[in-house]
Amino acid sequence: FASTAQAKTYTIATDTTFAPFEFQAKGGKYKGIDIDILNAIAKKENIKYKLKAISFGAAVQQLSANQVDGVIAGMNVTPERKQTFDFSDAYYTSGVVMAVAKGSSVKSFKDLKGKTVALKTGTAGATYAKSIESKYGFKIKYFNDSNNMYNDVKVGNSAACFEDYPVMSYGIKNGIALKIVSKQYEAGDYGFAVKKGKNAELLKKFNAGLKAIKADGQYKKIVDKYLHSSE
Ligand code: GLN
Numbered sequence: 001f002a003s004t005a006q007a008k009t010y011t012i013a014t015d016t017t018f019a020p021f022e023f024q025a026k027g028g029k030y031k032g033i034d035i036d037i038l039n040a041i042a043k044k045e046n047i048k049y050k051l052k053a054i055s056f057g058a059a060v061q062q063l064s065a066n067q068v069d070g071v072i073a074g075m076n077v078t079p080e081r082k083q084t085f086d087f088s089d090a091y092y093t094s095g096v097v098m099a100v101a102k103g104s105s106v107k108s109f110k111d112l113k114g115k116t117v118a119l120k121t122g123t124a125g126a127t128y129a130k131s132i133e134s135k136y137g138f139k140i141k142y143f144n145d146s147n148n149m150y151n152d153v154k155v156g157n158s159a160a161c162f163e164d165y166p167v168m169s170y171g172i173k174n175g176i177a178l179k180i181v182s183k184q185y186e187a188g189d190y191g192f193a194v195k196k197g198k199n200a201e202l203l204k205k206f207n208a209g210l211k212a213i214k215a216d217g218q219y220k221k222i223v224d225k226y227l228h229s230s231e
Helices: 032-044 056-064 125-135 146-154 167-175 200-215 218-227
Strands: 009-013 048-054 086-089 094-101 116-120 137-142 161-165 176-181 184-189 193-196
Touching: 009 032, 009 056, 032 048, 032 193, 032 200, 032 218, 048 094, 048 184, 056 193, 094 125, 094 146, 094 167, 116 125, 116 146, 125 137, 125 161, 125 184, 146 161, 146 167, 146 176, 146 184, 167 218, 200 218
Parallel strands: 009 048, 116 137, 116 161
Antiparallel strands: 086 193, 094 161, 094 176, 094 184
């Protein structure tokens, strides 16, 4: 039985759009640091998987409801999440920044009084903004994906948004008309997540593969391709 059993095909959820970690290339195929890392690790460790791109909030929810086997989505390892999920070794570090429209006069949290702030449901950025909401007296509007959140700020409905620094700066470099006006808050690690106590083998293989692609230079090549190339 065991010798003929088919290897399990895991379902791994990712965010719909979170460049440079995941985004749809022309033709609809997903690429990005998370996707390329997952691919390289899967090759090393013989992991079969199919990718499921859904909103970040839905990915986290479906993981906790056992509807997917893992999540790779620039997901921060946090003490709260560790109660529900097991995380891989860290593969990136990032913090949260505030961004405003290019021509905006909003320079700091104090300027947000009475204004609306756009947040992405279920993210570390949303949690951080929520924690300073009453202190600075702003209102909150939630979005399911980063692009719609940016757009609400761009068109002036919201005064600011909160996003992960590498993602916001990559977006701005690639033409999103926003600017970053804060330092990074709540810096922490990104990890691949499985439901707590589940899929231990998948997690073990992910960590082994991550170690291997760090050792053989593939990891660095992937990160450099998206973040440090001069194209
Ligand atoms: N890093 C953030 C978090 O873990 C946002 C992730 C995302 O939007 N894909 O909440």
